[in-house]
Amino acid sequence: MKWKQRQANPLSEELIEQFHLTDLQAKLFALRGNDTADKLDFWLNANEYNLADPYLMHDMQKAIDRINQAIDHNERITIYGDYDADGITATAIMVETLEILGADVHFFIPDRFKDGYGPSMQRYQEIVADGTNLIITVDNGVTGVKEVQYAKSKGVDTIITDHHTFQAEKPDAAYAIVHCNYPGQAYPFDDYCGAGVAYTIARALMDDPMSDMLDLAMIGTIGDMVKVNDEGHIIVKRGLEILNNTQRPGLRALIKNAGLTLGNITATDVGFAIAPRLNAVGRLDHASLAVELLLSDDEQQSQKIADQIEELNNRRKELTQLVYEKCLSMIKSNGWQHRKTLVLVDDNFHEGVLGLVANKIVEATRKPTIVLTKGEDGNLKGSGRSIEGYNLFDALEPLNGSILTQFGGHDLACGLSLDINKLGELRERFESDYHVETNLKVKEYDFELSLNKLTPETIKEMNLVGPFGTANVEPIFSITDPIISHFTKIGKDKNHVRFTTKIKAGSVQTIGFNKAYLSENLLPYIHQLFVTLSLNQWNKKTSVQAMIKGINFQSPKLVVPAPVIDLRNEKYIMGFADRYLLFDKENYSLARDGLGINEERLTLVDEYNNNGEVAVLLDTPHNQLQLNTALEKDYQQLYLRFLLNKLPISQIPSKDSFGRTLKYIYSHPQLTPQDYRQVAPFLSLSYDSVLFILRVFFELKFVKYEEGKIVPVSNPQKQPLTGSKYYQSVSSQIEFTNKLKTMPFNQLLNYINSFK
Missing domain, CATH: 2.40.50.460 (OB fold (Dihydrolipoamide Acetyltransferase, E2P))
Structure with missing residues (x-):
């Protein structure tokens, strides 16, 4: 990653004096483009009374007229929400507003595990059958083309309120679509979250700024990571002020359990303590519990619900760690450390934490990761996360409809479903597509x-x-x-x-x-x-x-710079070297994609002819000759890393492991090499170790390969394992690699100096 200092013209002395700004504030405002009197006045003084006319938002008048008609005729209204913090707060805003107006209002929150995200035809059918006359969606709905059409066919109107991106087909059967980013609309702010849109409708319905709703709109805004400039700034700034003085029993109980103090709550606290607790409910239970908390006006009931949510949040943390550790173990046992991408599957993974785990795996391995589990329908479903430079949506969207049955997301995150029989194809396509934009962020x-x-x-x-x-x-x-x-x-x-x-x-x-x-x-x-x-x-x-x-x-500023630096025990790649040298060309993509090294700085030792550079020996030579070739070059400074290698295994399996594996082959003939991926844990071995053992057995003719299956050879010739040239070669490489990584530096330095 490259770092660049922001640049901007400084604020005028007149502005600094007019708004009583300190030097720090003046610099930060200038660097964020707040460089005129109007902009600074808006930032410092604007409030909910300065928000745009809600009727500028698309279809707002139609929506308000239809809602008022439903209230006047005592029609049953159902709010169709979502199970994340944004959908929960949006639902609470809409329900509370309609209750104030005396509406017959009810709400429905989808179940993450049964209904999935967004409109569900089955749920629409149930809502219609229950006597609902008007459905109002919040934080969802733009994908509900068939569902909205069904409701209309049964005489039920649907008002969609949403902020998500429209797909190719809009739900034109909707009575109204209130959307902050509808093409061609007049509303000046285009990045409200679902709660922000619901709050705008509340302002229109009540003909009032509805200040008491700003705490909920703010939580949804921060939870959904939408813009906090322009009108988003007002929502968050004023919402925090309202929250810090909130009288909502549910929020007060939630804040207490989070260990926060009213009067000192910041946007960071909302993002890392309040929103995650609301999200935890939908991850492990039914998110309607969180809506009930926000709507409750009873302190005892609120504390009881908040305590339940706290337990769910703690359980969410525990499950995330358990699944994360299982995934790391799975990577190691299957020998996937050298893969460029990861697809991790287990029937016992909890669906609610898969996205969180995928994110942790990406942080730990720097590999785009998909984590899946088996759903109630027998298909696989889960979440994916990526790294900067690899667009996950672009990589997987072409698979939707062929390999994937459901898919949605953006460049760094996605949700997906697939038939379990397509798992191998997904792994293959995900791995083969992987590439990273090489320009440093x-x-x-x-x-x-x-x-x-x-x-x-x-x-x-x-x-x-x-x-x-x-x-x-x-x-x-x-x-x-x-x-x-x-x-x-x-x-x-x-x-x-x-x-x-x-x-x-x-x-x-x-x-x-x-x-x-x-x-x-x-x-x-x-x-x-x-x-x-x-x-x-x-x-x-x-x-x-x-x-x-x-x-x-950067290299330390020493009076006499050391010509050779020993960093063999460090796992981190520092970015100031002129050149990263590789002995094995197969490590090139791993260094570029896995370690994020600019490919312009990567060179194979055999092809390196420069002089006077700061260089790094990044991977491990296979033998003494390769090391000698590298040491004969002319460097300004040389860093010893030996971080990567292409060894098939890190240590030779024990003789007992060979024996157990051969016994298993004789008692379980007709297995494919791939089958041994599942067998490896039973043998207390990694999959890489099993493959190494099998290759030795093939060379020694203890087993043979027939029609894709591994079968034992009858009465094989007795010979030692060391009779295998492959065994000897790998053993020699491992011994040389370990010696190179553990040799005392003074001894290694003496050897290096012999080439000068």
């Missing part, structure tokens, strides 16, 4: 941070430029040439780091989540930290802490 930061005047007041200054989120990004600052001390690894699994960062006269406590790769050895190579700032409350003391968002490395 550019991420922007604001400016260099001064630490000598960093106080909690600095955070208050910065927050005037917030709330932050999509389209109003949180400020990121650089800290150049930091002095790092008190380094320690923290967390249950020691996956995070904490240290003190100092420059000149100031210092700040620094936290790095999922930075377990950092070690004392790497600290001298840190040239720039890119951080966000927040407040830390500990022992009744408030201090500023920095959260790492990125790191730039």
Whole structure:
């Protein structure tokens, strides 16, 4: 990843004086384009009274007239919602508004496991049969072409309120479509979430700003990660103010259980503590429970429901970790560490956490990942997540209708279903399609941070430029040439780091989540930290802490730079080398796609003829001759990594393992090599180890291959395992690789110096 500093013309002195801005605020506002009096006045002073006329939104007048007609004639109205935080809050807004108006209103939330996402024909049929006269969708509906047509055929009108992208065919049978991004509409803001659209309808129905609904609209906005600039800024800013003084028993109970304090709740708290709890209900139970919480006006009932939600959220965390660990074990046992993509399947995986697990697997492996389980209909269903540079939607959308029975998503995430018999095809197509855009992603930061005047007041200054989120990004600052001390690894699994960062006269406590790769050895190579700032409350003391968002490395500035640097025990790839050298061309795609190294910096050792560069020996040579070839080159500085290898196995299986496998072959003839993927755990071996053993057996003629099946040879000639040339070759490579990785540095350095 490349980091680039944002650039903008500074605010005029007149604007700074007019709006009483500090230097920090003036810089941040300028870098976000708030550089005129009108823009600054809107940002600092606009509220719900400044929102656009709700009737500018497409079909709003038609929708309001039909809703009022239903209320006047006491028609049964059903709100058809969704099971995520946005759909839950949107449902609550619509139900509460209609109840205020005296409507006969009911709500329905789909079941994630039975109904899936969006309109369900069966549920529409049940709602119509139940006597509903008017269906109002919230946070869904644009895909319900057949469902809406069915309702109309039965004399039931449907008003669709949604914000999702239209597909090729619109639900034209709908009585009205209220959509914030309908083509050609007049409403000036196009990125409301479902709760934002529902709130806009509430404003129109009540002819009032409906301030008391802003807390719910804000939670939906942050939960769905839509824009928080323009009108989104008003929703979030005012919504947070309302939330911090909320009288809703349900929200107060939820906030209490989350360990938050009314009056101090931030957008970050909503994104990481409140919205996930609402989402957890739909992941593990029925999300109608969360709607009941938001609509409840009884404190005891609210606390009871909030306690149930807290249990579900804790269970969600436990399940996510259990499935995640099972997936990591599955990757190892099946020998999938060297695959470019992962498709992980288990009938016992909980469907509600598959997306969360896929995301964790991508973070851990940097491989696009799909996690699937078996649904009630016997088909596979699940979620996928990707990495920057690989568009998951573009890769899988062509498979919809052939391999996939259902599919939807965007560039980094998707949901999908398929027949279990198509699993092999999905794996093959996913793997063969994989490619990464090689241009390094550019991420922007604001400016260099001064630490000598960093106080909690600095955070208050910065927050005037917030709330932050999509389209109003949180400020990121650089800290150049930091002095790092008190380094320690923290967390249950020691996956995070904490240290003190100092420059000149100031210092700040620094936290790095999922930075377990950092070690004392790497600290001298840190040239720039890119951080966000927040407040830390500990022992009744408030201090500023920095959260790492990125790191730039460079070679330490030493008086006499060391010509050879030993980083064999480090797993992280630093990005300042001129050249990354590979011994094995099969590691090229893994280095480029798996490690994110720009292909312009990758070169095979045999093809490298440059002089005076900083170079890295990235993978492991197969033998002494290959290593000698690399050491004969002329480098300014050489880093020893030996991070990758193409060994079929990491260690030779024991003699007992060979014996167990041969015994199994004799007692289970006619299995294919692929069948041994399932057999491997039973033999207490990885699949790679079983394949190695089988190849040795083939060479020694202990088994043979007939019509795609592995069968034992009758009365084979007795000979030692070392009689296999393949056994000897791999054993030799493993021995050389292990020696190269574990040899004392002084000994290795002496050997390297012999080539100078």
